[in-house]
Amino acid sequence: MGKSHGIGIVGLGVISRAYLETLVKHPRLTLVAVADLDPERARATAENTGASALGVDEMLRHPDVDTVLNLTIPAAHAEVALAAIGQGKDVYGEKPLATTLADGRSILAAATAAGVRVGSAPDTVLGTGTQTARAAVDSGAIGRPVSATATWFAPGHEAWHPNPDFYYAPGGGPLLDMGPYYITSLVQILGPVVSATGASSRLRPRRVIATGPRVGEEIPVTVDTHVTGILEHASGALSTVTMSFDGVRTEANPIEIHGESGSLSVPDPNMFDGEVRLFGIGDESWTVLPPSAGFVDGSRGAGLIDFALGDRDAPLASGALGLHVLEVMTAILDSAQSGRRITVESQVERPPLVPLTPSSQWLS
The missing domain is CATH 3.40.50.720 (NAD(P)-binding Rossmann-like Domain)
Structure with a gap:
């Protein structure tokens, strides 16, 4: 051992x-x-x-x-x-x-x-949700990928977090907080990003803490709290990303991938599992795809386990991938301020597809 x-x-x-x-x-x-x-x-x-x-x-x-x-x-x-x-x-x-x-x-x-x-992190994208969707795209289930949408709305973390200040300070905001899950999932499925264009807004200048010992305390908002970006992937696919602390809820699928011959509904990338659904040309309803890749019953730390004990030269949740996703997010924010399309300079290879791996294996 x-x-x-x-x-x-x-x-x-x-x-x-x-x-x-x-x-x-x-x-x-x-x-x-x-x-x-x-x-x-x-x-x-x-x-x-x-x-x-x-x-x-x-x-x-x-x-x-x-x-x-x-x-x-x-x-x-x-x-x-x-x-x-x-x-x-x-x-x-x-x-x-x-x-x-x-x-x-x-x-x-x-x-x-x-x-x-x-x-x-995030390592949630190594679970059966994102990995099954990636396997479907890689197998040609939707034909050539054309576009994707990634959407997350919430009224703000002050509703549940006892010390939410950092979410509304420089380095915070919905994109840097939640964007890593969605953009990492998009990179897993569609490959790296070469440019980004963004727009952003701010609903109100202060938030009120709703729970914990500081309940009722107001905190300042110094970052934009609604961000939308358009990403151009090296593959030619275009993704639209919307992350917001200024909405309540959405019925849209967390991520949708559209190709020339089908569409995929991808589950919440903040979770390890969830249904992946396919709608092909000529179909009359969505078909749930059985899990075909990823860590089964995944949990936070799966990526750390691979990092510590797996391939030292090619960890699944690598710093290089983390840097690429960070550059994509900062490019969206820079574009929102400047009004310009921003080139993403970092280059990263997609990590290998995670084979369908039961918990008895990845936890041993």
Whole structure:
């Protein structure tokens, strides 16, 4: 079996619970240490998992930590990633890779110079939902892909998050928050993006926290909260992406892929599974496709497991893919401000299709 792969977590907010549920199940990963700005939260997590509660610097120096799992708020992603790289650690981070393209590029450049690796969420697109849709497109089920739509609407995270400030500060907003799921899924299915055009707006200048100890507190909104982008893929397909904190709900499919001989309904890329449906020319109704690819019963951390234990040279949730998606998002936002079509310079290969893999395999 070999030596267990040691994980250290920085940041123990809401998303950490999902990762912890996955990590504690894996026999070849060991949670060595956790760190958080709230020492009590770190101590409680350590007690529940058997890990050590350490300061960030101490954890990054720990000899048994092979990979740092960076679950801090987006504004801290680059700082923590660069610190981990500086200690010779591989680093796998929550989305987005960073909040600026310059920071994202700095992370990958530093990792290359240090001889370490970078991985980046989302890994939800490695589940049976996105991967089955990709397999269908790759097999020619809809003919040549022509276009896609990706749509996400919600009234805002202040409705459920007790500390939603960072969603409305620079580096936040609906595109950087939710866009990674949708754009990564589009890149998985249709390939990399070569240009982006965007437009954006802001419904109101302040939001009111609706839950938790700060209920009723107003917070400022300093970023646009409704963003639409048009993406040109290298394949020639065009995608329209709309991410919004200014709506309530939509009945549209989260993602639709349209080709010359059929259309696909793709499930929510923030989830690992869901129905993939096909409507071909001459059909009278949608057909549900059985899962044909992806991690079965996937959960947060599947990408981290592959990053730590899989092909070291070609992780499925790579930093290169994370950087490409970040550049696409920043291009949309730059275009919204400038009114210009923005060229996307980064080049990335689609990761290999994930074979249909039962949980007994990817969790072992």
